[in-house]
Amino acid sequence: MLQQTQVSRVIPKWYSFLSLYPNWASLASAPPADLIRQWVGLGYNNRVIRARKTAQIVHEQYHGRLPSAPELLEALPGIGKYTSAAIQCFAFNKSVPVVDVNVNRVLTRFYGITTTQKPTHIRELANQALPKKDTYEWNQALMDIGASICKAKTINCTICPLTQSCSTSSAGTTPAISLSNASQGKYLGSNRYYRGRILNLLKLHMQNRKLGIDQLSTALQQNTSDNNMEQIKKALQGLQRDELVDLHPNYKEPTHVSLPKHL
Ligand code: SF4
Structure with missing residues (x-):
């Protein structure tokens, strides 16, 4: 939660999330749509979907106890070197540097x-x-x-x-x-940028459920003056891997995109 959002905004979300999902088992069995609703305002919905997958693994394979070994932690969805180091230090009191x-x-x-x-x-x-x-x-x-x-x-x-x-x-x-201009420049046109724009447009077209890639590209152009098809496909494929969109007829050469049922 804290990777993208200020502490003051995270605190109420944290308490509300913990009251609904107080252990691995409750998180593992939560419907993805409910989790995404709880996550509103925290950005990057795929984090909570990965947390659910991690909860399922911890619940089923590790008897509800998070492992502390770095290689086991880093094999869990959404846990990279930084998060692994933070867990090792702050949850298991291990002597490792946490470089955020x-x-x-x-x-x-x-x-x-x-x-x-x-x-x-x-x-x-x-x-x-x-x-x-x-x-x-x-x-x-x-x-x-x-x-x-x-x-x-x-x-x-x-x-x-x-x-x-x-x-x-x-x-x-x-x-x-001053980093503000450089950061903005890096963000515009990035994969993150396209993912956000695509999800927003799909939500706007929710009533159609399915949207042609050409329609999506045209809508992006109207909204952003930018419709790089290769970037759009790359972002869509990443979104499908994170189970946030469904691509039709296939992952490699999609002609249509829709929101999955759980959204
Ligand atoms: S640059 Fe100044 S504020 Fe930063 S670590 Fe060094 S002494 Fe501290």
């Missing part, structure tokens, strides 16, 4: 890493910097520094506990970095 976007930024500035260096390099540095104990608190503290002091656009080195050894702080001040 905030921590990544703090470490990048602290070590004076160039943006061309790979994320694995940052994870290695995070691993080396990890203290022998209190890693739970360590990870939380780095996340908090990234969220409140060493932010994307502004930094406040004078109150930062890392200021004495930070490579960037030693330069005095870091100019504010």
Whole structure:
């Protein structure tokens, strides 16, 4: 829930979700349409569908106990390296670094890493910097520094506990970095962008249940001045893999698309 939405907006959703699905069994057997309704406002419906699949696996294969081994966690739907690390640290108290976007930024500035260096390099540095104990608190503290002091656009080195050894702080001040235009540019025309536009258009045409790909492309063009057919097909195939649309007559060369019955 927190990957896309602010904490203050997640809190009521979290409590309401937990009251409806308090354990793996209830989540595993929940109808997908009910879950998607509960997820409204949190973005990316496929997350809750994957969480349901994970609940089914945990319920059936692991007797209702989430495994703690990284290779088992990362084999579950929707759990990648970051989520696996967060679960290992925060749920199982294991000594692993949790490198989210905030921590990544703090470490990048602290070590004076160039943006061309790979994320694995940052994870290695995070691993080396990890203290022998209190890693739970360590990870939380780095996340908090990234969220409140060493932010994307502004930094406040004078109150930062890392200021004495930070490579960037030693330069005095870091100019504010504006990422808004770059982020917007990356989003427009991306797979995420097409997925969102397609789902919105399908909901608008719900009464027809089935929509021709050509109609969809024309509607996208009217709405966005952009109708790259290859991108549309790629987004549709991803949506079908996530069980959010049905493609007809087949996955590879669809001519029509519809919303699945559970939506
Ligand atoms: S000292 Fe400044 S640049 Fe370094 S981590 Fe703290 S806020 Fe960020």
